[in-house]
Amino acid sequence: GQTWKIGTGAKSNTTEAQVVQLHDGALMLNMRDNRGGARSVYVTHDMGQTWEAHRSSRSALPEPVCQASLIRVDVQGLDRPVLLFSNPAVPDKPRRNMTIKASFDGGNTWPEEHHLLIDAGESAGYSSLTMIDKNTVGILYEGSRANMTFMRIPLAEIIGQHD
Numbered sequence: 001g002q003t004w005k006i007g008t009g010a011k012s013n014t015t016e017a018q019v020v021q022l023h024d025g026a027l028m029l030n031m032r033d034n035r036g037g038a039r040s041v042y043v044t045h046d047m048g049q050t051w052e053a054h055r056s057s058r059s060a061l062p063e064p065v066c067q068a069s070l071i072r073v074d075v076q077g078l079d080r081p082v083l084l085f086s087n088p089a090v091p092d093k094p095r096r097n098m099t100i101k102a103s104f105d106g107g108n109t110w111p112e113e114h115h116l117l118i119d120a121g122e123s124a125g126y127s128s129l130t131m132i133d134k135n136t137v138g139i140l141y142e143g144s145r146a147n148m149t150f151m152r153i154p155l156a157e158i159i160g161q162h163d
């Protein structure tokens with residue numbers, strides 16, 4: 001963080017982006033797409049000088065235009081990092097079904113057996129994920145029953161047991 005360089009934009013009409021480094025060193029940019037329906041996802045292999053659409057872009061992560069959260073988690077016993085993603089997982093308004101999802105293949109797929117619905121009510125919105133410790137995920141989000149909700153969730157509830 002001592003020096004910064006400006007890259008190029010990945011895609012127009014997108015905002016509220018999250019970036020993670022993939023196992024191969026590429027950077028993945030996961031963006032709110034103001035056209036609605038689903039997240040835009042792009043990758044760069046040259047630190048943001050050029051971008052290409054990821055195979056999951058505009059298809060794998062439904063969303064009614066909202067901010068989301070994406071983090072990379074290194075899990076002991078797995079040869080690749082796990083990506084965790086949270087958002088209201090529906091393509092249209094109203095915002096609802098706040099869900100945490102896991103991907104074991106760099107965001108190519110988000111298997112349903114690794115989706116954890118944490119709030120099915122309307123108005124569940126913006127979220128932020130963090131690791132509290134190596135076994136516990138923290139999520140702060142706009143809840144359907146309270147203005148802001150914080151939850152601690154065992155990582156195993158999302159990804160299953162791994163030794």
